[in-house]
Amino acid sequence: MILNKNNESKIINGKNYSKDFLIHVSNLAFKFENLLNRKPCLAVILIGDDNASKVYVKNKILTAKDTNIKSIEILLSNNTSEINLLNEINKLNNDDRIDGILVQLPLPDHIQVKKVVNSISPKKDVDGFHPQNFGNLILGNETVVPCTPLGCWYMLKKELNDLTGYHAVVIGRSNIVGKPMQSLLIKENCTVTVAHSKTRGLAEISNKADILIAAIGRPEFITSEFINSNSVIIDVGINRVNKKLVGDVRFQDGLKIAKKITPVPGGVGPMTIACLMYNTVKLAYRRNNQMFNEILL
Ligand code: GUN
Numbered sequence: 570m571i572l573n574k575n576n577e578s579k580i581i582n583g584k585n586y587s588k589d590f591l592i593h594v595s596n597l598a599f600k601f602e603n604l605l606n607r608k609p610c611l612a613v614i615l616i617g618d619d620n621a622s623k624v625y626v627k628n629k630i631l632t633a634k635d636t637n638i639k640s641i642e643i644l645l646s647n648n649t650s651e652i653n654l655l656n657e658i659n660k661l662n663n664d665d666r667i668d669g670i671l672v673q674l675p676l677p678d679h680i681q682v683k684k685v686v687n688s689i690s691p692k693k694d695v696d697g698f699h700p701q702n703f704g705n706l707i708l709g710n711e712t713v714v715p716c717t718p719l720g721c722w723y724m725l726k727k728e729l730n731d732l733t734g735y736h737a738v739v740i741g742r743s744n745i746v747g748k749p750m751q752s753l754l755i756k757e758n759c760t761v762t763v764a765h766s767k768t769r770g771l772a773e774i775s776n777k778a779d780i781l782i783a784a785i786g787r788p789e790f791i792t793s794e795f796i797n798s799n800s801v802i803i804d805v806g807i808n809r810v811n812k813k814l815v816g817d818v819r820f821q822d823g824l825k826i827a828k829k830i831t832p833v834p835g836g837v838g839p840m841t842i843a844c845l846m847y848n849t850v851k852l853a854y855r856r857n858n859q860m861f862n863e864i865l866l
Pocket of ligand 1: 671672673674675696716717745
């Protein structure tokens with residue numbers, strides 16, 4: 570589709586939002602270094618050689634460097650045992666120089682995600698996946714918010730400001746996106762519908778949305794009949810089709826019909842990484858009993 574002035578203004582530029590946000594985060598990271606004489610530090614564990622995971626981890630490490638955050642990368646082979654991984658996490662939990670721990674998902678089948686998530690200290694849980702942090706999110710308490718939903722929330726607040734009363738439809742019920750997204754939107758006084766692949770009449774429900782969060786994990790699944798002219802669409806999908814990245818929304822349909830839409834790439838992805846940096850710096854301040862003025866939520 571050819572971009573012109575009319576439809577270009579509909580695109581929510583996640584890349585630009587993330588750049589602005591990372592300036593704040595790096596200022597906080599420099600302030601931390603002045604106070605503590607060391608940079609905030611993020612440890613990333615990557616298991617196996619999934620190509621997409623490798624690219625995500627590389628982007629996280631590069632962004633950390635640009636944001637004055639130290640990072641440590643721990644690479645484990647695909648046949649690493651669960652106990653070996655848990656031992657690595659335990660070492661990081663007990664290392665006072667580490668502020669945040671991220672284990673890149675998905676994991677090989679022989680390792681239980683639940684065990685791994687539960688083993689990361691809630692004080693170093695930059696993903697916000699630990700039941701203690703997740704529970705606090707559902708209760709509406711101050712907590713560490715999972716990075717992807719936090720990035721979606723940030724862009725919605727920038728675009729719409731007050732979300733009160735909007736009907737938000739979240740398509741997808743994963744622990745990483747759908748469930749935490751629901752909690753954030755409820756806190757913003759939205760009316761929230763969580764739908765998923767087994768929902769009956771998905772297109773009609775989706776078509777009623779003022780805010781549509783597409784996180785179903787199927788390439789270009791959301792087409793014109795799911796979209797109304799008043800909707801703001803946040804496309805969380807990252808799918809590789811014929812060597813090209815596409816979202817869960819057929820972009821040309823969204824661009825033609827919706828009020829606003831995030832592109833893939835250049836939408837949610839960069840904001841997710843920026844929020845990971847934010848969570849790392851926030852936990853670094855907290856762990857070291859330094860005053861942290863929340864710039865979000
Ligand atoms: N894999 C895909 N998204 C994520 C995420 O937000 N955190 C982690 N740890 N792994 C992921």
